[in-house]
Amino acid sequence: MEWTGARYADKPTVEVSTWIQASADRVWSIVSDIGRMPEMSTELQSVEWLDGATGPRLGGKFVGRSRHESLGEWSTTSQVVEFEPQRVFAWAVGDVTHPSAIWRFRLSPKDGGTELAEWMQMGPGRSGLSEAIDRMPDKEQKIVFVRLREFERNIAQTLAQIKKMAEA
Structure with missing residues (x-):
């Protein structure tokens, strides 16, 4: 059987959500504090706002340093592309018009708590994954899959930790 998964150029996405027994304000205070993200991630090692910023705002930039056993270590600069307090926080990695990824948290009031979804899109801009695909183009769909x-496992772990913190 032939592999029929997505290609990198398709800008594949993944989304995971969870319900949190806490207000959107409480959940927002955690997801919008990018300095806390490395403690919830196996890949992201550190994050730092740039240009004198001390917190999120539309157009704000930050650098993230990451590590992965197969991809090595790297740093990226991201820019906040959606920012609506207590509702949505999203950033593009690399070039905003041609990002290597887009990440988004979306918060929605639900059943006396908050539904929190984390979504990410790969590509279309080049990333470390592009180098692996360049080396093994016949395995692109498997690499992307x-x-x-x-990402799906890591997002689920991040959401579980945000839930735990918000409900504490």
């Missing part, structure tokens, strides 16, 4: 599953 495996990386999406990694």
Whole structure:
């Protein structure tokens, strides 16, 4: 059977959500504090606002340093592309018009708590994954599939930790 997964140029996405027994304000205070994200991630090692910023705002930039056993270590600069307090916080990695990824948290009031979804899109801009695809173009769909599953697991872990913090 032939592999029929997504290609990187398709800008594949993954989304995971959870319900949190806490107000959107409480959940927002955690998801919008990018300095806390490395403690919830196996990949992200550190994050720092740039240009004198001390918190999120539309157009704000930050640098993230990451590490992955197969991809090595790297740093990226991201820019906040959506910012609506207590509702949505999203950033594009690399070039805003041609990002290597887009990440988004979306908060919605639900059943006396908050539904929190984390979504990410790969591509279309080049990333470390592009180098792996360049080396093994015949395995592109499998590479993309495996990386999406990694992101899905990591997002689920991040949301579980945000839930735990918000409900504490």
